[in-house]
Amino acid sequence: MLIGIIGLGDMGRLYAKAFAKAGYDVCGCDMPQNREKLEEELSPLGIKLLESGKEVSHTCDLIIYSIEAEKLPQVVAQYGPITKYGAIVAGQTSVKSPEIAMFEKHLPADANIITFHAMHGPGFQPENQKLILINHRSTGDAYQRMLDLFTAIGSDIVELKDYHEHDKIVADTQAVTHVGFESMGTAWKSAGFFPWDNSSYIGGIDNVKILTTLRIFSYKAHVYAGLAILNPYARQQVKRYAQSESELFKLMIMEKEDEFRERLYRAREFVFHESRKPIMLNDSVMKEFSLSQNAEVQKPNSHLSILSMVDAWYHLDVNPYDNLIGQTPPFRLRLGIAEYLFKNEELLEESIETALYDKTIRGDDLEFHSAVREWAAIIGYGDMEGYKKHFNETQAFFKDRLAEGNKQSGELIRRLMTE
DSSP states (O other): OEEEEEOOSHHHHHHHHHHHHTTOEEEEEOOGGGHHHHHHHHGGGTOEEOSOHHHHHHHOSEEEEOSOGGGHHHHHHHHGGGOOTTOEEEEOOSOHHHHHHHHHHHSOTTOEEEEEEESSOTTSOSTTOEEEEEEEEOOHHHHHHHHHHHHHTTOEEEEESOHHHHHHHHIIIIIIHHHHHHHHHHHHHHHTOOGGGSGGGOSHHHHHHHHHHHHHHTSOHHHHHHHHHSOTTHHHHHHHHHHHHHHHHHHHHTTOHHHHHHHHHHHHHHHTOTTSOOOOOOHHHHHHOOOOSOTTOOOOOOOHHHHHHHHHHHHHTOOTTGGGGGOOHHHHHHHHHHHHHHTOHHHHHHHHHHHHHOGGGHHHHHHHHHHHHHHHHHHHHTOHHHHHHHHHHHHHHTGGGHHHHHHHHHHHHHHHHHO
């Protein structure tokens, strides 16, 4: 089977190398200005560079579109109609509704559409990472070849028969998860401090928050913009997260303790019901990963971002443990720290008391409240360029620590997944 990849960016190259290493014949194409650099990197691995997507589409048995979601309509319209007879066509975008629509519109009727979504970024090798495989239309033989391919590179395959189910899961595991961490980063930028220099953000849970935020901002804005804005289910879930945060914040500033506590305990009962199989993040491991120089000086934190997420899951009637089938490392960490907070009675009470009565952190919570509103509005308007601009401004604020944060978060993820 000759595999052709249209778009040799970070993820396209990652999978081209994995397929070649597994013994498959692989070729691909990218923008002409990138050809020389790609030749140097990929040719020694036996990966052939072709002139254009036209050549890839016309000659390959499996064609993978690995390009930005917003550019997909133009590229599929250009190369889809000349797809090789009976070939398998897949996309590597994180939102499948627009992708499938483009494939149905431009591909020949004989093309097999079996798409996939790697639930990890380019910082991880495909082996042992979650990969969602969706059989939209295909012969049995074609689908088996795709299963064999991803088995050969060691992917942890999750099979879904419907792309709508995929997009609902991804709205939770990626779009809303990213907005939570992006809002934290934006709040810290607006407040004008780095969280590792602030005694309210020291400790296990906050180490995870900080490192995951830095990890997200170390990648490219267009990836997250596409996830949030092109996914038809993401806007609803982001809106609910923003609503939960706003309602909880109002209860905090009005110090309505009984209503605030009752609401959170109701959400806890729904999300962390005893029937759920817990993640059980390792407390000692979380405490190891600190960027702070004064890790022994720690103040209580309201953890408003986590309280809001659990409340949103309750109101959306979403069981996040079910969505672990399509988990990403940031989502698993986010669910893990939420579980850690809500299952620790003493820590949860400290969080509630701090949220209601500790005025020293109220300013930070106000910045977070404003940041959530900003991100939700951008996503609600479908403002792709606004999303990228907002993202890049916060990214620039943290630029000197992004590489370290990415490295440490990768090690944190590895340790928490194995210990």
